[in-house]
Structure formats: structure tokens, C-alpha cells
Amino acid sequence: MRLFFKKILIFLLAVLLVSFVTDYLISEGLRTSDRYAQGETYIWNQILEGDISEDIYIYGSSRAWVHFDPALIEDSLGMTAYNFGIDGHFFWFQHLRHKLLLKNNPKPKFILLSLDVFTLTKYEDIYALNINDDFYNSKQFSPFILNAEIRQYTSKYKGFSWLDYNLPLYRYYGKTEDLREAIRDKSRPFGDSNFRRKGYRAVGRTWTVDFEKAKSKMVHYEVIKHQPYVDLMNQFLKECRELDIKVIMIYSPEYIEGQEFVKNRVELMNTYTKISKTHQIPFLDYSRDSLCYDQSLFYNSQHLNAKGSKLFSEKLGNDLKEYIFDKSN
């Protein structure tokens, strides 16, 4: 019996050791993948490795991700820029990016903070209906789960369990595609080499859904602000001021007819206006811009397609000159 237990213990310890090593190898393989988790892991890795050194950081959700083309902004302003938009997530994880960026990289001169109606909301489990109990694209955090800040921020959401955080390899259980991606030869591009360009994603498709039909089915809804996130944003802006980072709040175009579905839209916009006034920072609102009236520039009511984002980024680049050169110099 003693021999049995001794051998079991040795076997399990060896399993644990092998698990640690395998976990490390998979995580390392995924960190450098430019396509895993929609390319988010690659960006997190750059942030944590201290590979970022830009004049302008762009924060926001998927709307930032697909609307702000850093190359066009760089052309207009003669400054370097990087898009840190994070698909499917609101200010909480945007703030995590900000925190890790400042911790591991030189601070930027400017931050363009992209807003939308959901920026200050909190969903326990935002896409629970279509992705089991996971939070959206949570696998982007898998290779970095031992990082204290990432652990702190992700643990506020449903998704990772205690075992995911503490048992090596557990979070990769049954995820064959993760393993395959980890061991894929990263020197070979997977197809679309422009999948993310400095974080930016150009979406080529056009809006094919019959909007009139979709409109008849849609219900009007209210977006609930999460007060701790409002406080967090205020805190963030205060800290930026102290660090001499200039923040510009931007509400990028939204298809005009899609705006009417949010019942408390005015209240949300007033909140952003109030925040900008409190911190005395510019708030550029493009929600009534001429771009918002042209359906061919969108691929859905919230998101501009590549054509729309090109027009918007050029326009924004020009508009920013006034704020950047006048106020920073």
C-alpha cells in the first residue's frame, strides 16, 4: 500500500511537472500567434513585452478596433499611433490595457478614447447566450493568466474558474485548436497578412442585411451605466492629467437610424459631455456626422467598414491637428 501511494504520488508529481512544462510551451506558442483570439493575444504580448513605443494610443471597443486606422492618423499628424481597441469589451478591459501599457512601455503623448453607448456598462457574461458560460473571447487571456493584473481584471467576470487560474494546463483542456495554433510554424503567414495593422482591423464587407426588415424586429433597449466604471473613467482621466498624457474623447460615427434604438442615448451622451467638461478635455462627437447617413460605409449599424473607416480616419486626422498641435505644443 505504501509503495502504491508512493508511486502514485511520484506519478502525479511528474504529471504536474509535465503539465507545467506543457502549459508554458502552449502559452509561449500562443503569445506569438498573430491570429489567435482575433489577434488580441499578440497585442497583449506586445504590451507585456514592452514592445510599444508610440506617440498616440487609441483605446476603445470593437468600434475603435475597426474605425481608427493608425496609418492614416500617422500620415495626417506625423506621429506614430497604435490601435488598442478590444473587440467585445468595454471600459473595464480597456483600462486593463492602459494599466499594463503604462507599466511596461513608455507613456504616450496622446490617448484617443473611443466611446460608444456600451463603454460604461458591465455585463457579467456579455455573450453568454452564444458562448456557453464564457466571457467573450476570453481565450485571449489564457497565455497570460499568471499575470497579476490580468488575473485581477478577468476574475471579475464569469469565465475562468479557480482551477483555470491555479491548475496548470486546465484552461487548455480539450482545446485542440489552441494546441495546434501553439505549435504552428509562426513564420508562415496564415493568409491575411493585414489581419491587424498596428491593432487596426479593416473590415471589407458591406451591409447586406435589410435594415428596414431588421428594424421592424428590433426592440428599443436601455443601456445601464455601471457607476464604478464611471468612477474608473474619472480616475483614469485624472491619472492621465497627472502624467501629462493628453486624452481626447471621440464618439465615432454610428449609422443614424440605428441610434434610435437606445432609449437613454441622450443621457449617455450627456454623461460623456459631463466627464469631458469636468476634466477639461476635448470631446469630438461624430454621431451626427455626414458619414452616419451613408449605409454603404457600414457593415452594421455600429461599425464602419474599410471604406467608411478610411474616410473617418482621414477626417479625424485633420480634425485632431487643431487639438494636438495647438494644445500640445
Place this chain on the structure above:
Amino acid sequence: MLFNSLDFAVFLPIVFVLYWFVTQRNLKIQNILILVSSYVFYGWWDYRFLALITFSTVIDYLIGLQLAKSEDQSKRKLLLWTSILVNIGFLGFFKYYNFFVDNFVEAFSFFGNEIQPNTLYIILPVGISFYTFQTLSYTIDIYKRKLKPTSDFVAFGAFVSFFPQLVAGPIERATNLLPQFYKKREFKYNNAVDGLRQILWGLFKKIVIADNCAYFVNTIFDNYTDYGASTLFLGAVFFAFQIYGDFSGYSDIAIGTSRLFGFNLKQNFAFPYFSRDIAEFWRRWHISLSTWFRDYVYIPLGGSRGSIWNQIRNVFIIFLVSGFWHGANWTFIVWGGLNALYFLPLLIIKRNRVHTNVVAEFKVFPNLKECFGMLFTFIITVIAWVFFRADSVSHATQYLSRIVDVSFFNIPEIRPTFLFVLIFIFILIEWAGRRQLYAIQTLWFRFPRIIRLFIYYLIAMTIFLYGGKEQEFIYFQF
């Protein structure tokens, strides 16, 4: 509690430690521990199921005692029928009530009489078909005076509810398992290590083979109109591996777990896909159920004695009942009937007991005739499995009719390379280990220890990384 769940990974070591370190000195207490653990294990699904198994246990315990006491044949018959009616009654109510009601309603409406169905919302207690058959064998064996009843209620309760094999077998006979509860169990290192090895292999079969196949099987069967013949055939082949991996994997885990506690259960699968004809397949597939039906239905009906017509009748009865045992759906009955039809030619030409040994027993590779036999048997089995997997008979017939198409020679639309590789490796290992009780029992013993360990780690890692999405064991629904 599923064998492939975290709950069980915690439950098993706790029971193991309590069993060998706390209660090992007192057999009675050790049996109580097994009984309580088994009830916890079973109640984990739904505590209400416990009432049923307790009732069944008490009834058969009391009937067993009365049967032994009584010499009056008519009273003994009455007692036996009471046990049969109670057990089959439970099974019939929980498993078949709605099926019969629906079919009566359909039959009446066919003749123009519309009646309102009076179906009930009934939860099927997990494993009811298994423990019902186990307790039935107890009373029948006592009735036939093949077995003496036990007066030890705890031992009997533990026998009925023994957690490793409670919900999906192997269906144990009282003659084999019950006496093991009377004797003090000794911890044997080799048995325990062998048990762990069998658990590892069972987990591989279930988590890697069955669960990965399940994903593609569900996709193909649920959208069969979208795919060509070759993909549909591939879906059926995947199901053959899914059900084998699932069920034999469960049996391996059950047998391995029992060995950890010093119990020996019967082999339930003996590499059935290496069978050279359908008769051999049925000697190798779900052995505990086949032998149950053989001993308690087929032989009492006359078995292979009597006229050829009687034999044919008996074969049909046994296969149809066996099909119906699997579930309250016509698909299972057709599946049973189809297997009876496969079996019939062998019975008529009296070649149903030709292949009683292991294929290519003293050789590495089979000869051409054996290859053809195995392939043919596998293909007809795959065809029958379509009925087993389909939602309805029309679903199965449409699925099969779509396979008969020129697109059968096209490359399948679904080609999961990793699964092909896994299945290929799996077949190789099963082939190499076909002379043993389970494939990896002694397979790598000739290799140095370090290589063996490496292989076991590799299997463990494959289970972890290639594990399909967790699926319940198929046989839990039966």
C-alpha cells in the same frame, strides 16, 4: 457523477483512502462505506432516484430470503413473479410508459379514432435498466437454486448499488459479485496498478475517441441533408467508434475502479470490431447484457434446441428484446431486428460458433479471409448503428438511402485529419492488445520502464489536450 468529471476525481480518492485506511479492519464497515459512497455517487444526479433503488433493493432482498425459505413451488413462483413485476414494472413505467401511450394513440388515430394522449413528464432514472437486471438475476438465480440468498442487507445493498458499475454496467451476476462482499478484500499492488491502467485506457477511449467523434457525428446526423454520401458514411463510421469508445471506455473505468477496491468485474467488451462474423461480434459486444439475455431469456425459451423455426423465433425474440432494452423508440427495435437478420444465415447454416478464438491469435497480421470477414462485419454493424443513432426510423432510412449514391466515391466534405490519426492509432493499439482483457494491459511490458511511463504520460496528455467537449456517456440513457 460522471467518471470523466472533476467531481469524480475528488470523490474517488476520498473513498479510496477511507476504504483502505479507515475502514479496512472491519468488513461490515467497509461494505457500509461502499453502500453510502454508492448512494452519494448515484444521488449526485438526482437524490430522488435513491428512493427507487432503495425500494428495489429492499423488495429483492426480502423476496430472496423468502424464496430460500419456501419449499412450496407455487409460493416460490408467486415470489419470483412479484420480483419480476416490481422490477420490470418500474422499468416499464419510467422508460416505456410514454412510448406505449404514444403508440396506442397513433394506432387509434390510424383507424380514425382520435384520442388525447395522456403522456407524463417522467425523468428516466439513470442506470435503471442496469441495476434492475442485476437484481432480477439475483432472484431468478435463487429461484433456480443456483444461489443462496444473503441475509446481509448491507452486502446486498452494496451489490445492487456498487458505484463503479451502477449506472452503465457491466451487469454483474450475484453469483460473481455478491460473494466478493462477504470476503475481506486484500490490497494488491499489482491489481491496483492494473486498475489504474485500465482507467487510463477507458478515459482515453471515452474522452479522446468517443467525445471527439461525437462532435462530428452530431454535426453530420443533425444536418444529413447537407452532406454527400461519403460524408454520411463517414458519420456512421464515426458513430461506430463513438459508441464503442463511449461504452467500452465506461466499462474499462468501471472495471479498473473496482480493482482499486479489490473487486473483480467481468470483461464487458472483447475487441468486437475485430470480429469475423456477426455471431462473434455479439459474443464480444456488451458481453454482460448478451449473456444475461442468453441465460434468462434465450435458454428458457429453448435456445438453440428444438426445430429450426423455434431457433429462429428465439433469435428474433432475443434481439428484439435486447433492442427494446436500449430505449423506448422504434429505432432500437429495428436495430435489434436488423442484427437478428444478420445472425440468421449463420444460424441456419450452423456456423454461428465458428469463430470462438481471437482473430489471428498466433500471428501479427490477419489473413485475407479474416480481413474480409472483419471488414464485412464492421460495415453491416455500421449500417445497423445508423438506426441506433437516428432520432426516428424515417431519419435512419433517409440517412441510409442518401448513402446509396454516386457521391459515395467523392472525398467527404468533413475531413478531421486529427481524428483520423487518433482513430488509426487507436485501432493499432487495440489490435496489438486484442489478446488481453483490455488493449494496454500488458502491451508495453517488454519495453523498459521509462518508455512505458513515457507512453502513459503521452496518453494522459492526449486525454487532456485532445479531449472532446464533455458528453454524457451514451449508455446512461438506457
